Amino acid sequence: MEKCRIVMSGSGGQGVITASVILAEAAVIFEGLIAVQSQAYGPEARGGAARSDVIISDSEIHFPKVTQPNILVCLTQTAYNKFFPIIRPGGLLLTDTRYVTTERKVDAKQIELPMYHLVMEKLGNPVVLNICMLGALISLWSIVKPESIMKILEKRLPANLIQMNRNALELGISLGDNVK
Structure with a gap:
């Protein structure tokens, strides 16, 4: 497998850091891959x-930081404005239509999905936006299997939150499948 270099960006409370930890754990524990995860956030x-x-x-x-991602996820306009120039040519730029207007063309596949809108419409709780985004991401770029993500969620979450997160993951996968 080619190294998959991912930057997930947004604002505190959107769960981008949690999503990246879940993805890295799924890759290592259930897919037998090597992964590193690092994070930066404001105070x-x-x-x-x-x-x-x-x-x-x-x-x-050899180096734990991503300087030129082949996958860039932006869940805010500020994140998009800051990070869109660093995407690797031929990569994937994934944004949410509620929060981001992609104003510039990049040498990457740009996918704009109504993740927030559909999470609210179908699940009624914005807390699972990050899991919906993970579903879309693994549908668009086969990084790990959905079952691996679910196994991590089942290990980390209380039982009463599993079904909502499963639904969010499936919603994201469906969104990704529809734009392939």
Whole structure:
């Protein structure tokens, strides 16, 4: 597998860091891959900038930071404006239509999905936006299997939250499948 270099960005409270940890754990524990995850965020608990880097590979990873991602996820306009120039040519740029207007063309596949809108319409709780985004991401770029993500969610979450997260993951996968 080619090294998968991912930057997930948004604001505090959107769950981009949690999503990146879940993805990295799924890759290592259930897919037998090597992964590193790092994060940076503002001092605010909610609303400040948040960025998480994940590198997933089947070979040794020598540097834990992503300088030129082949996958860039932006869940806020600020994150998009800051990070769109660093995407690797031929990569994937995934954004949410509620929060991001993609104003510039990049040498990457740009996918704009109504993730927030559909999470609210179908599930009624914005807390699972990050899991919907993960579903779309693994549908668009086969990083890990959906079952691997679910196994991590089942290990991390209380039983009463499993079904809502499963539904969010499936919603994201469906969104991704519809634009392939």
